[in-house]
Amino acid sequence: MNTFDLTEHPHRRFNALTGEWLLVSPHRSKRPWQGQQEEIPKEERPQYDPKCYLCPGNVRANGEYNPPYTQTFVFDNDFGALQADVPAGNFQKGNLLKAEAERGICRVICFSPRHDLTLTDMEVAEIKKVVDVWQQQYEELGALDFINYVQIFENKGAVMGSSNPHPHGQIWAQSAVPVEPAKETAQQQAYFQEHGRSLLTDYLALELEENKRIVLETTAFVALVPFWAVWPFETIIIPKRHFGDILQMTEAEKADFAQIIKELSTVYDKLFGVAFPYSAGMHQCPTDGQDHPEWHFHMHFYPPLLRSATVKKFMVGYEMLGNPQRDITPESAAERLRSLL
């Protein structure tokens, strides 16, 4: 009764990958909602939309034409946040105003020519081809001298800020290692130095032993709700074998990775009966030419929906000014996802 219980009492949890804390409020899921309702995405998307910038053969916003592509298609983002030809330089006043030029390359990956097929709707063999493209891109971009980090990700659904409904992912590759992977590098390095094993190797072993947050497992990967998840149904895909980046994946592992992405996103779509919005992306070894024996490849899924297809979790006032907060426990989220398998 009077003892601390993770399933019942407000508590903080530590994110071992970033070194930061979050607030968990298990009791809070019943609060009333008179706030914003999200739109349910239209189910009826055409296979081809003549007005879409990303469909094969169409004209893009910058006047160029897409080729009549028939498979996964990659091109340089016409409005990339990063550019390759920025002159070096910086700006500094004391330690208070500091800026540095940043070089990089932004690309768009149309998963398939079909305007209506999300990753979930594609066959595993087709998703495998997307994984091949991710691997090629990481290799090609990472090999460039001025690229020290390659961030591959997808914003799925209008609610996640996708600026175009044609299913696509993105790559932002740049000179600096961004803040989040830099935190993960520091945490993984410290762990590796102390234990001689990767942080995620030991974490995955603990998770498999506890068996409270596992969603599903394939031969080579495990999908689970991390102990420190901040989004209601956040998950992470971790390879059982310790490797630092997608270049290390064997053909069999790539097929298996495609498989677990398909299975996990199918579960997501079942949860509220809609194409489940999320931002997802891989974290992997910086391409900075250094040895990173500590890095353990993984993929994060950050989906915003909380209670239904129309009510999402808002990371706002307290979360922006204090720290992330969640209303249901990671354990109960995992249980719900598992029940849909």
Added chain:
Amino acid sequence: MNTFDLTEHPHRRFNALTGEWLLVSPHRSKRPWQGQQEEIPKEERPQYDPKCYLCPGNVRANGEYNPPYTQTFVFDNDFGALQADVPAGNFQKGNLLKAEAERGICRVICFSPRHDLTLTDMEVAEIKKVVDVWQQQYEELGALDFINYVQIFENKGAVMGSSNPHPHGQIWAQSAVPVEPAKETAQQQAYFQEHGRSLLTDYLALELEENKRIVLETTAFVALVPFWAVWPFETIIIPKRHFGDILQMTEAEKADFAQIIKELSTVYDKLFGVAFPYSAGMHQCPTDGQDHPEWHFHMHFYPPLLRSATVKKFMVGYEMLGNPQRDITPESAAERLRSLL
């Protein structure tokens, strides 16, 4: 031509308050948008709504009745994310799974009995009374033994996750110092130790000297777009005098604080011709019983709108997995806000 230019080239900026970096992409504001359109808030809000949980005399979600209040009204959140009576305890497996019980108190502040009046719509004298309440609350909660940090904030607008349209703010007070103020404490401490002045004293002097990001000024406060702003029209209100928390504010400063909040939010409302949504909140001295000569009180405004009343900035894939990114420079944002004075 070929030299690095903050107004033109992608670059990273350093946030001196948190010690983290963000990506700035000045050239990117012209990218096409086929994504989500936000709803424009209804202008016609009744003065009293019989179905609102927060209007005077109405029944709340937990069955209690609000008093027929006529001024700013504070009550304990019926569905608070924090609770005062949590048993102490923690959970730990290695260094990888770590959780700790967390005690706290969540309160709601109805700014006024009127369902239709935002802070912007209230008279300065009425806003001053809200400031008085903030001061009383910070004092009362901060004096409690188990409260080491008092976060006062407001989520304004449905797009910022406000769960009820009746204008209100919140207080989350708790045992732990949350992640963001903890970062600011570390940065301010290091600066104070080195220079013997508060970080924001020197920062404000630089800003007044550069005069590129100032939005407006009153006798005691300055509102500006910080050099490291991540949200398109993010601002910070900094007192000219160095003090750590709202308890130090004189009567005159409190009136002046009310004044600058009124003026700043009026400018915001003019920008896109709508009640401008934001999350805003004060950062101030932890109430942990320690000396904090480094702490310099301030208030952050994080508004999401980017291009119009219906297109906001999404902090999604790259931002969640990498770091925050913005499309217009803080300097141009300040200029636009200033032009509306």
